[in-house]
Amino acid sequence: MSITKHVNPHVMKVSPYQPGRPIEEVARELGLEPDSIIKLASNESPLGPSPKAVRAMKKACSEMHRYPDGGAFYLRKRISEHYGFPPDYFIFGCGSNELIEFIGHSFLYNGVSAVMSERAFVIYKIICGMFGAEAVEVPMKGLTHDLKAMLKAIRADTRVVFICNPNNPTGTMVKDKDVRKFMAEVPDDVLVVFDEAYAEICYKKMPDTLSYVREKRNVIVLRSFSKAYGLAGLRVGYGIAKPEIIQLLEKPRQPFNVNSMAQIAAAAALDDQGFVRRSRRLYKKGAQQITDACLEMGLEFEPPVANFMLIKVGNGFEVFNELQKKGVIVRPMAPYKLPEWIRISIGTEPENARFISALKTIVS
Numbered sequence: 001m002s003i004t005k006h007v008n009p010h011v012m013k014v015s016p017y018q019p020g021r022p023i024e025e026v027a028r029e030l031g032l033e034p035d036s037i038i039k040l041a042s043n044e045s046p047l048g049p050s051p052k053a054v055r056a057m058k059k060a061c062s063e064m065h066r067y068p069d070g071g072a073f074y075l076r077k078r079i080s081e082h083y084g085f086p087p088d089y090f091i092f093g094c095g096s097n098e099l100i101e102f103i104g105h106s107f108l109y110n111g112v113s114a115v116m117s118e119r120a121f122v123i124y125k126i127i128c129g130m131f132g133a134e135a136v137e138v139p140m141k142g143l144t145h146d147l148k149a150m151l152k153a154i155r156a157d158t159r160v161v162f163i164c165n166p167n168n169p170t171g172t173m174v175k176d177k178d179v180r181k182f183m184a185e186v187p188d189d190v191l192v193v194f195d196e197a198y199a200e201i202c203y204k205k206m207p208d209t210l211s212y213v214r215e216k217r218n219v220i221v222l223r224s225f226s227k228a229y230g231l232a233g234l235r236v237g238y239g240i241a242k243p244e245i246i247q248l249l250e251k252p253r254q255p256f257n258v259n260s261m262a263q264i265a266a267a268a269a270l271d272d273q274g275f276v277r278r279s280r281r282l283y284k285k286g287a288q289q290i291t292d293a294c295l296e297m298g299l300e301f302e303p304p305v306a307n308f309m310l311i312k313v314g315n316g317f318e319v320f321n322e323l324q325k326k327g328v329i330v331r332p333m334a335p336y337k338l339p340e341w342i343r344i345s346i347g348t349e350p351e352n353a354r355f356i357s358a359l360k361t362i363v364s
């Protein structure tokens with residue numbers, strides 16, 4: 001007898017997330033050498049992990065027989081100093097993705113809704129589905145969140161609004177003045193989630209969302225060690241909110257959700273602001289390199305603000321496949337209803353050059 005009929009009907013309806021393809025998988029499939037492939041598909045750090053984090057991890061190897069500190073005491077202390085918020089303003093997750101799941105556990109269920117942009121980070125919609133809440137998807141203004149329309153979409157049953165800034169995958173940003181207008185009107189019993197996974201490497205001015213945390217509004221700011229500090233493989237992210245919200249999100253958290261190595265690396269990485277500055281400079285330069293190439297090829301693109309950008313290439317899936325055959329992994333955007341676009345993560349100068357030359361041969 002099939003066990004399927006006993007599955008939670010909400011879970012049954014969920015389509016799993018499709019991540020960027022790993023280098024080894026593409027190498028096996030296409031018979032290529034893994035070393036000959038570049039992956040510009042998951043907005044990872046092309047500079048590797050923060051060197052200070054690597055040194056701290058090497059030292060910590062012989063302590064891995066111990067369970068992690070469930071309260072992340074040391075990381076909490078360091079991050080509290082870094083941001084100037086008390087330690088009880090933070091919650092840690094196995095990546096910031098897990099924090100989105102905690103928000104689902106604590107606030108989303110059958111009969112309530114969450115408002116998001118139609119082309120926002122897809123995990124919000126998946127989490128809504130998992131918990132049986134309705135995902136109210138609001139059309140964008142071009143490829144940017146339309147905060148006015150999102151405000152109008154809030155209903156009596158809305159518990160959460162997700163604002164992804166800069167938005168993955170479109171790479172667009174909402175401005176501080178628009179966020180301020182939104183925050184002036186949003187009902188106070190709605191939790192506003194600012195997903196800022198790219199905040200530190202963003203080279204355009206970010207809205208000051210931490211000011212709403214300071215004012216003790218019903219807001220949580222999500223950030224990650226995956227992007228700016230190059231620790232995506234360790235899975236560590238965090239949320240910043242007033243203690244009342246943190247305590248509600250702590251309820252579904254498993255005691256050892258963030259492993260010891262991740263805690264040690266993340267704390268050390270906070271001392272590596274030089275690495276963050278180097279990364280930001282690299283992305284800004286790389287963005288210019290790819291932008292110039294798009295202009296030369298006459299391709300439409302969304303001006304980048306962090307470490308990824310959207311390019312309109314015609315048939316996005318075909319171009320993704322052709323690039324893959326040439327050993328360059330990017331992301332087709334059809335799942336975001338942008339079939340003509342691909343998303344490219346900005347790499348090192350030679351990686352960007354290789355992408356550009358491969359793209360030129362395909363689109364010419």
Ligand SMILES: Cc1ncc(COP(=O)(O)O)c(C=O)c1O
Nearest residue numbers: 095096097121168197224226237
């Ligand atoms: C907007 C956004 N939020 C959250 C995440 C998840 O990041 P993490 O690696 O911290 O789980 C990503 C990852 O790509 C992202 O783009």
